[in-house]
Amino acid sequence: DQQVKQNSPSLSVQEGRISILNCDYTNSMFDYFLWYKKYPAEGPTFLISISSIKDKNEDGRFTVFLNKSAKHLSLHIVPSQPGDSAVYFCAASEGGATNKLIFGTGTLLAVQP
């Protein structure tokens, strides 16, 4: 039973345009949501997070939006650059003593020059 879902396995965007990556979740008790970026043969790298009590968090070219009523979050990358080409994982934190992160299956972003 997947609690965090990324329904788009891949996305292709032109350089300079906006990339929008989407994620849905089922557990309303998650306290934080995170985005990770992963290059081939490397581990996932933390990008940005958002608290469940916020609806937006911005860090440079990366903005995460959270819609709690829809149980949906998205990552916007503006402008997209070829170096952004990677797999992006959405994750959710259960909080509490374990701080367990539950990951989606990832979306492969290809930014075309």
Next chain:
Amino acid sequence: DTAVSQTPKYLVTQMGNDKSIKCEQNLGHDTMYWYKQDSKKFLKIMFSYNNKELIINETVPNRFSPKSPDKAHLNLHINSLELGDSAVYFCASSQAGTGGIYGYTFGSGTRLTVV
């Protein structure tokens, strides 16, 4: 100087063998994790240790046994390897209570292939 380092990076072994994967972090974190990424690219938590104490133990076969000699190290030992154990195993670390805010720091992974 790598923050979370795993060895080996690649491991090819025969069914039935026993193997270990080592993980070390130099970030001063007190919590470490093992994740498995299967052929469907699904990243699933296996174990977590906080200050050498097991705090997460997901539904994982008994053939998998984590060992944490100190808070900077978390090793994974796998007995009687099976074909289905083939996957990429990631070690990660975080400071307790901050995993949601700052995320985990992951190692580069160990690709295990069982033949």
